[in-house]
Amino acid sequence: MQVKAASGGPSPGNPNIPVHVAFIMDGNGRWAQQRGLPRLEGHRAGVDRIQSVLETLAPKGVKFVTIYAFSTENWQRPQDEVEGLMDIFSTAVEVQTQELHEKNVRIVHVGKTRNLSEGLQKSVAAAEELTGKNTGVTLNVAFDYGGRDEIIEAVRAIVRDGLDSEEIDEETFSRYLYTAHCPDPDLIIRTGGEQRISNFLLWQSAYSEYYHTPTLWPDLGPAELETAMETFATRLRRYGRVDSEGADLDSEA
Numbered sequence: 001m002q003v004k005a006a007s008g009g010p011s012p013g014n015p016n017i018p019v020h021v022a023f024i025m026d027g028n029g030r031w032a033q034q035r036g037l038p039r040l041e042g043h044r045a046g047v048d049r050i051q052s053v054l055e056t057l058a059p060k061g062v063k064f065v066t067i068y069a070f071s072t073e074n075w076q077r078p079q080d081e082v083e084g085l086m087d088i089f090s091t092a093v094e095v096q097t098q099e100l101h102e103k104n105v106r107i108v109h110v111g112k113t114r115n116l117s118e119g120l121q122k123s124v125a126a127a128e129e130l131t132g133k134n135t136g137v138t139l140n141v142a143f144d145y146g147g148r149d150e151i152i153e154a155v156r157a158i159v160r161d162g163l164d165s166e167e168i169d170e171e172t173f174s175r176y177l178y179t180a181h182c183p184d185p186d187l188i189i190r191t192g193g194e195q196r197i198s199n200f201l202l203w204q205s206a207y208s209e210y211y212h213t214p215t216l217w218p219d220l221g222p223a224e225l226e227t228a229m230e231t232f233a234t235r236l237r238r239y240g241r242v243d244s245e246g247a248d249l250d251s252e253a
Contacts, residue, residue, distance in 0.1 A: 014061065016233035018186035021057060022066035022140075022208070024200055025049075026192030027216030040084040045218035047092045050139075054105060056222045058137045060229060064182045065139050066110065068200050072146030075115070089143060090120050097127040104136030110178040111145030112153070138182060147202030150178055179204055187232045189225075191217040209235045 025046055032042030054065060070085060077085075100107060107127045116124070124143075154176035158168065174180060184204040188197075193214035197205065211228040213220070 015237070017061040018209075018229070018232055019062065020064040020066070020183050020185045020187075021062050022068070022185040022188045022201060022205075023053070023217075024068045024188065024190040024192075024198060025217040026190060026194055026198075028218060030192065031216040031218045039081060040088065042218060043085060043088050047088060047096075049218050049220060051096065051099070051103075052222075053220065053225065054100075054103075054137055054139065056225045063137060064185075065137055066142060066179070066185060066201070067140070068142045068145065068198070070111075070143045070145070071199060072112075072144060072149045073199065075144075086117070086120065090117075090123060093120070093123045093127055097130060100139065101131050101134065104134045105131060106134040106136065106138045107131045108138055108140050108181065110140045110142040112149070113144070115144050140179065140182065142178075142200070145178070145200075147197075147199045151203060174203070177203060184208065186237075187211060187228065189213070189228055191215050191220055207237065209237065 028042035028046040029039040030042070031045060032039050035041075050067060057065060069089065074085070075082060097107065107130075109124045109128060113121050113124060154173060157176050158173070163172070179201070184206070185201060185208045187210075188201070188205060188208045189211045190197075191213055193212070195212060201208075209232055211231055213224060213228070215224055
């Protein structure tokens with residue numbers, strides 16, 4: 001695992017604007033089923049929604065967007081669906097990379113690549129290289145990603161590097177995560193109505209705010225994103241601190 005500069009803690013700038021927004025993109029299959037379509041058509045519609053989300057969030061000051069595209073557990077789905085998802089992802093990388101590059105978006109793969117086909121590995125690497133110097137929104141694509149797996153991979157890398165146990169603190173550990181290039185997510189939005197975190201950014205989400213919506217991912221539009229941003233702006237984020245008189249700053253009281 002490549003070690004990059006660590007970052008985390010409260011996001012700089014306007015505290016009412018999340019610098020990093022992450023998405024658990026749930027509901028693609030149900031979206032398709034409601035329309036009498038194969039599940040894979042829902043995943044294609046979900047891919048098409050990504051650029052719209054970026055176009056809504058970037059003008060508001062969001063600098064990092066992470067999308068949960070394919071989990072380590074998704075390999076257990078039926079083989080035809082897995083193969084279809086790989087085809088969709090491969091097509092999306094080929095078709096959308098240039099479009100995103102022209103919009104100054106930086107693409108970063110978050111997760112493992114060794115389980116992907118050789119061709120897909122090359123496409124992902126090419127997308128990262130092409131967009132690597134872009135200065136707009138960074139789009140983290142969590143593909144073959146799992147929070148527990150990420151932590152185990154980080155531990156393995158730390159052991160390989162021979163770090164002394166006393167050298168390991170939160171900052172050091174964060175440098176070994178896939179997201180070492182960006183701050184922890186301020187806001188995590190889950191579509192589809194479920195309340196689970198589904199093994200997503202387990203370390204990084206320690207102080208994230210959550211917004212759950214029954215809206216299915218392909219239907220997530222600017223109006224609901226605006227509602228999510230407004231909801232975030234009302235949250236008090238004190239990271240467990242208290243004021244000088246001992247009052248709990250995590251609550252209104």
